[in-house]
Amino acid sequence: MKIAVLPGDGIGTEIVAEAVKVLKVLDLPFEMEEAKVGGAAYEAHGHPLPESTLALAKSADAILFGAVGDWKYDTLDRPLRPEQAILGLRKHLGLFANFRPALCYEQLTHASSLKPELVAGLDILIIRELTGDIYFGQPRGRRTAVDGHFPGAEEAFDTMRYSRPEIERIAHVAFQAARKRNKKVTSVDKANVLETFQFWKDVVTEVHKDYPDVELEHMYVDNAAMQLVRAPKKFDVVVTGNMFGDILSDEAAMLTGSIGMLPSASLNAENRGLYEPSHGSAPDIAGKGIANPLATILSAAMMLRFSLQQPEAADRIESAVRAVLAAGYRTVDIWSEGTQKVSTREMGDAVVAAIAGKTITTITKS
Numbered sequence: 387m388k389i390a391v392l393p394g395d396g397i398g399t400e401i402v403a404e405a406v407k408v409l410k411v412l413d414l415p416f417e418m419e420e421a422k423v424g425g426a427a428y429e430a431h432g433h434p435l436p437e438s439t440l441a442l443a444k445s446a447d448a449i450l451f452g453a454v455g456d457w458k459y460d461t462l463d464r465p466l467r468p469e470q471a472i473l474g475l476r477k478h479l480g481l482f483a484n485f486r487p488a489l490c491y492e493q494l495t496h497a498s499s500l501k502p503e504l505v506a507g508l509d510i511l512i513i514r515e516l517t518g519d520i521y522f523g524q525p526r527g528r529r530t531a532v533d534g535h536f537p538g539a540e541e542a543f544d545t546m547r548y549s550r551p552e553i554e555r556i557a558h559v560a561f562q563a564a565r566k567r568n569k570k571v572t573s574v575d576k577a578n579v580l581e582t583f584q585f586w587k588d589v590v591t592e593v594h595k596d597y598p599d600v601e602l603e604h605m606y607v608d609n610a611a612m613q614l615v616r617a618p619k620k621f622d623v624v625v626t627g628n629m630f631g632d633i634l635s636d637e638a639a640m641l642t643g644s645i646g647m648l649p650s651a652s653l654n655a656e657n658r659g660l661y662e663p664s665h666g667s668a669p670d671i672a673g674k675g676i677a678n679p680l681a682t683i684l685s686a687a688m689m690l691r692f693s694l695q696q697p698e699a700a701d702r703i704e705s706a707v708r709a710v711l712a713a714g715y716r717t718v719d720i721w722s723e724g725t726q727k728v729s730t731r732e733m734g735d736a737v738v739a740a741i742a743g744k745t746i747t748t749i750t751k752s
């Protein structure tokens with residue numbers, strides 16, 4: 387078994403190093419091979435997703451990905467920007483189903499910006515369609531407007547589109563996931579304005595006929611954004627398109643305490659997957675050793691469960707994360723009074739120690 391390790395840029399290298407440490411302590415029969423991606427690959431090879439990196443990703447049983455991007459690349463032509471690497475991997479590998487579980491760990495109830503009673507025990511799953519929508523739709527570009535409010539003016543345009551099979555397959559994923567949970571799917575759309583999302587709603591409703599045991603509700607995205615912070619525990623599985631899912635999952639991250647707590651799995655039809663934290667490369671904190679590595683470590687656990695058939699090892703990682711949080715270890719993004727601020731590396735070390743069965747020093751509240 388081979389894992390392709392693609393750390394990327396910014397905090398990507400720092401957090402992936404901790405996840406790799408955690409995977410190594412499990413002593414499982416797989417090899418890891420690292421390659422550059424994003425801005426790091428652009429610097430080394432002139433392209434954010436070089437052929438060699440793509441070939442490694444295609445040949446591996448699973449991919450552990452950090453994050454890509456930096457403000458300094460924002461003036462590059464779009465095909466050369468670091469973000470094209472992750473978009474390219476999703477497209478080339480057909481990674482259409484993105485699972486973003488938002489769990490509020492008991493110890494982090496007070497780390498959320500919401501009232502503790504709103505988030506205590508939260509366990510929702512956002513399923514984001516990942517290879518369609520306005521992020522991939524063609525045509526797109528710049529041109530001179532021939533109509534609209536300002537004919538003759540320079541304008542930019544993108545294309546929002548979804549085909550029936552694209553919607554059907556993600557809807558099946560969502561209903562099947564809900565069957566293993568609390569049997570409720572909220573399909574988020576903007577059917578009141580966008581034809582693409584009226585179609586989305588119609589197709590999800592048709593697919594629902596195969597799952598009479600699962601409750602389906604439809605919600606407009608603006609309301610969903612509001613309900614997520616009003617009463618998040620009313621959701622079970624949320625299924626939505628690429629752009630709405632991108633935005634809502636960052637919002638949901640704050641229900642868990644921090645974007646540094648939200649892992650993700652992106653799967654294709656063969657259940658091969660790419661595993662990455664839901665956040666980006668965080669250039670504002672890169673190099674400071676303060677990034678929270680837990681989303682990446684928890685993504686590695688998802689990788690063991692979904693792609694590498696190692697559910698016990700995944701459980702061990704998740705239990706270790708609970709143990710270090712219970713012991714009071716906190717990176718700065720989840721720190722609160724009475725807990726211990728630790729660095730990215732110290733958090734990784736604590737998870738490794740917990741897996742190895744070593745006693746973790748409990749930090750007592752002052």
Ligand SMILES: NC(=O)C1=CN([C@@H]2O[C@H](COP(=O)(O)OP(=O)(O)OC[C@H]3O[C@@H](n4cnc5c(N)ncnc54)[C@H](O)[C@@H]3O)[C@@H](O)[C@H]2O)C=CC1
Nearest residue numbers: 453454455456472646665666667668669670671677678719
């Ligand atoms: N999958 C990917 O590779 C993604 C890449 N990006 C790229 O990342 C770059 C930065 O984008 P932003 O909009 O700033 O989003 P971001 O997710 O990188 O950061 C947003 C905020 O969250 C904080 N943050 C993120 N991860 C954290 C962690 N593990 N621990 C503690 N704090 C954390 C950051 O410090 C920042 O204040 C851009 O180039 C963007 O395009 C953004 C999202 C996903």
Ligand SMILES: CC(C)CC(=O)C(=O)O
Nearest residue numbers: 469472473521632664665
């Ligand atoms: C390049 C972006 C589409 C990445 C992102 O924001 C995400 O996947 O959440």
Ligand SMILES: [Mg+2]
Nearest residue numbers: 632633636664
């Ligand atoms: Mg995002």
